[in-house]
Amino acid sequence: MSEIYQQLEARAKLCAAEIQKRGQVHLVSHIDADGITSAGIMGKCFERAKIPYTHEFVKKLDERVMTRLLSENHPLLVFTDLGSSLIDFMVDNNMNAVIADHHHPNGREENISKDSAAFPYHINPHLFGANGGFEISGSGVSYILACALGDNADLADLAIVGAIGDMQNRKYGKLVGLNKEILERGVSAGVLSYGPDLALFGKQTRPIYRILQYSSEPYLPGLTGDEEACIRFLQNTGIGYSQLDGAKFWIELDFEERKKIITALIKYCSDRGLSSSRAGEIVRECYILLSEKEGTEMRDASEFSTLLNATGRYDRAETGVAVCMGDRDVALSEAGNLLIEHRKNLVNGLNYVRENGICQLENIQYFYSGSEIKETIVGIIAGMSSSIEGVDRGKPIIGLADSEDGIKISSRGTQDLIRRGMNLSKAMSDVTEMVGGTGGGHDIAAGGTIPPEKVDEFIARLDIYIGNQLSGKNKC
Ligand code: C5P
Ligand code: C5P
Ligand code: C5P
Ligand code: ZN
Numbered sequence: 001m002s003e004i005y006q007q008l009e010a011r012a013k014l015c016a017a018e019i020q021k022r023g024q025v026h027l028v029s030h031i032d033a034d035g036i037t038s039a040g041i042m043g044k045c046f047e048r049a050k051i052p053y054t055h056e057f058v059k060k061l062d063e064r065v066m067t068r069l070l071s072e073n074h075p076l077l078v079f080t081d082l083g084s085s086l087i088d089f090m091v092d093n094n095m096n097a098v099i100a101d102h103h104h105p106n107g108r109e110e111n112i113s114k115d116s117a118a119f120p121y122h123i124n125p126h127l128f129g130a131n132g133g134f135e136i137s138g139s140g141v142s143y144i145l146a147c148a149l150g151d152n153a154d155l156a157d158l159a160i161v162g163a164i165g166d167m168q169n170r171k172y173g174k175l176v177g178l179n180k181e182i183l184e185r186g187v188s189a190g191v192l193s194y195g196p197d198l199a200l201f202g203k204q205t206r207p208i209y210r211i212l213q214y215s216s217e218p219y220l221p222g223l224t225g226d227e228e229a230c231i232r233f234l235q236n237t238g239i240g241y242s243q244l245d246g247a248k249f250w251i252e253l254d255f256e257e258r259k260k261i262i263t264a265l266i267k268y269c270s271d272r273g274l275s276s277s278r279a280g281e282i283v284r285e286c287y288i289l290l291s292e293k294e295g296t297e298m299r300d301a302s303e304f305s306t307l308l309n310a311t312g313r314y315d316r317a318e319t320g321v322a323v324c325m326g327d328r329d330v331a332l333s334e335a336g337n338l339l340i341e342h343r344k345n346l347v348n349g350l351n352y353v354r355e356n357g358i359c360q361l362e363n364i365q366y367f368y369s370g371s372e373i374k375e376t377i378v379g380i381i382a383g384m385s386s387s388i389e390g391v392d393r394g395k396p397i398i399g400l401a402d403s404e405d406g407i408k409i410s411s412r413g414t415q416d417l418i419r420r421g422m423n424l425s426k427a428m429s430d431v432t433e434m435v436g437g438t439g440g441g442h443d444i445a446a447g448g449t450i451p452p453e454k455v456d457e458f459i460a461r462l463d464i465y466i467g468n469q470l471s472g473k474n475k476c
Contacts, residue, residue: 001181002177002178002181004125004128004129004130004177004178005144005178005181008123008125008128008136008141008144008178009144009147011122011127012100012123012144012145012147012148013148014120014121015098015100015121015123015145015148016145016148016149018076018096018098018121019051019076019078019098020049020149022075022076022096023051023052023075024051024052024074024075024076025046025051025052025053025054025074025075025076025077025078026053026054026055026056026069026072026074026075026076026077026078027039027042027043027046027053027054027055027056027077027078027080028055028056028057028058028061028069028077028078028080028082029042029055029056029057029058029079029081029082029138029317030057030058030059030081030082030138030312031057031059031315031317031376032081032165032166032308032309032312032313033161033162033164033165033166033305033306033308033309033312033320034081034137034138034139034162034163034165034166035057035080035081035082035138035162035312035317036057036162036308036311036312036320036321036324037139037142037158037159037161037162037165037305037308037324038081038100038139038141038142038162039055039057039080039317039321039324040158040320040321040324041080041139041142041143041146041152041158041159041324042055042078042080042100042142042145042146043055043321043324043325044146044152044155044158044324044325045145045146045149045150045155046149047325048152049149051149053078055321057318057321058082059376060449061079061082061085061086062086062438063086063089066086066089066090066093066095069095070093070095074096075096076096076097076098077095077097078097078098078099078100079097079098079099079100079101080100080101080138080139080141080142081100081101081102081137081138081139081141081142081162082101082138083097083099083100083101084099084101084103084104084105084106084112084122084126085103085104085105085106085440086107087099087105087107087111087112087119087122088107088108088111090119091111091118091119097121098121098122098123098145099121099122099123099124100123100124100138100141100142100144100145101122101123101124101141102124102125102126102132102137102140102141103124103132103425103441103442104132104425104426104441104442105122105124105126105127106429106440112127113127114127114128123144123145124141125141125178130178131177131443132442133168133171133442133443133444133445134170134171134172134176134177134179134444135168135176135177135178135179136163136168136177136178136179136182137159137162137163137165137166137168137179138162138166139158139159139160139161139162139163140159140162140163140178140179140182142159142162143155143156143158143159143182144182153185153186153188153189154186154189154190154191156182156183156185156186156189156191156192157186157191157192157289157290157291157301158324159182159186160175160179160182160183160186160287160301161289161301161304161305161308162305163175163179163182164287164301164302164304164305165306165309167383167445169284169285170444171415171444173281173284173285174284174285175285175287183287191289191290191291192287192288192289192290193287193288193290194285194286194287194288195286196283196284196285196286197258197283197284197285198250198258198261198262198282198283198286199282199283199284199286200212200215200282201214201215201302201303201306202214202250203249203250203251203286203300203303204249204251204294204295204296204297204299204300204303205249205295205296205297205303206249206250207241207249208240208241208248208249208250208253208261209227209233209234209240209241210230210247212224212230212233212234212265213225213226213227213230216350216384216387217281217384217387218269218274218278218279218281218282218387219278219387220265220268220274221269221272221273221274222268222272223269233264233265233268234261237260237261237264239257239261240253240257240261249295251294251295262282262283265282266279266282269282286300286301286302287300287301287302288300288301289301289304292304297336297339298323306339307320307323307335307336307339308320308323308324308335309380310335310338310339310341310342310343311323311334311338312376313342313376313377313380314338314341314374314376316334316338319331319334319335320335323335345373345374346377346380346381346384349369349372349373349377349378350381350384350385350388352369352372352373353367353369353381353385353388353399354385354388354389356369357390358385358388358390358391358397360392360395361395361459361463362467363395363463363464363466363467363470364395364396364397364398364459364462365391365392365397365398366397366398366399366400366459367382367385367397367398367399367400368400368401369381369399369400369401370401371402372401373399373401374401375402375403375408378399378400378401378408378410379399379410379412379445379447381399382397382399382410382411383397383412383445385397385399386412386414393414393416394416394417395417395466396411396412396413396414396417396422396424396466397411397412397413398410398411398459398462399412400455402452403449405449406437406449406450406451406452407449407450407451407452407454407455408447408449409428409432409437409439409448409450409458410445410447411424411427411428411441411445411446412424412445413443413444413445414444415444417470418443418444420470421469421470421471422443422466422469422470423443423469424441424442424443424445424446425440425441425443425446426443426469427462427465427466427469428441428446428447428448429446429448430465431458431461431462431465432448432449432450432458434458434461435450435451435454435457435458435461436450436451436454437449437450437451437454437458
């Protein structure tokens, strides 16, 4: 076990003792796949430990939500996948709280330091020198807390689904660091397996030709978006589509057949101009949930995380957490319907960006979608839009959408930009504050909210701020 895992575990034990002492919990979690799996892990753990609890999901944590939580007088609040930016409020108001988060902590040094006496119940990888952007997710931190409360090693499968939902495998094409340690625990507990396989989305639930047709990351030249070409490609390889057998699913193929299709696919796309680094993205480490039935979304970590996003981002996180906790009946069928809607919204959102274009400034590029793209998915669209023609891989992408509290901002960058000094978490936190808003997140992906009348000023300031980061002036 790594030293950092041990430090997080020791901190989790302290928090577990506090939870046991209080005896009753109100759990507050985030609405995305990572937040929902975090809540699923804690829910299962509380059930097993017979600790009574209630729960709720929030889109974001701000002083308004905190003021309401304060007035509700809960014996103990447990925050998962959020909380580390509101510690000052908790300390100033004497709230009893435990935080299991992985976002950059924000607040007064004496409250957010590793050895804070004012707020000791804080589990966060950043306190111990690990990066919450790719080494561990909110669900991973929740998993460590759950393991301190009982024998919950088997919940590693949900922890991995959360990490994949937050795209923590993107940096190295696989899970590393603390995530890898959790993965190995899941393998030992018999709930997870992993290995290289086709990286494209839908291996459990879509016929192969549809997997190819819908692949956006990577974009497959000559195949993406063209159903007939995908069918022809499979017919030519002699696997996966025939008059006799019809359309096969990826999971129906044996190892040799998979290898043959992957080899043919890489050749087909390379012949049509796909760069070798992009072609390399056709295969990556994939994660299987062994307790789940083959052919269902829950069997594959990537499909499971999308199913959960399809609930939480449409105010139905309750449905997602019920699926995490084992409901394979009403909740699962509702989640399935929400997924169909979610896919439509992603396609429509991407088309909107494609049709309306992205504005290029010196150091950033952005699109404003008004109410055409829901604020809860504008971040996913901003991330996916990097595959659109005309998008510059050398600048972060900023998506703006209308929301109830103002204008929602979502920003997404690349590893290369981070290497050059960019940190979106810092930029979002500082520049939203300059215009009277709030924000934060990770170096590679961050968000915030600003007053509508400040959009132009915000964009101009952000362009300068990112420019300074890239030239070393605002480095942190
Ligand atoms: O709450 P927050 O931790 O949920 O979510 C992290 C976000 O960062 C995800 O929405 C994911 O899409 C994004 N991300 C990314 N690229 C990465 C890592 C994370 O866009 N390499
Ligand atoms: O599988 P991956 O982590 O790349 O998926 C990232 C997100 O993009 C998923 O949460 C999913 O919502 C979306 N996606 C999709 N269809 C695809 C590829 C990705 O819906 N073909
Ligand atoms: O909302 P979006 O998907 O763009 O968020 C990207 C990352 O920034 C997520 O990890 C999210 O939790 C974080 N974020 C934040 N504070 C905000 C908005 C987003 O920490 N006000
Ligand atoms: Zn998260």
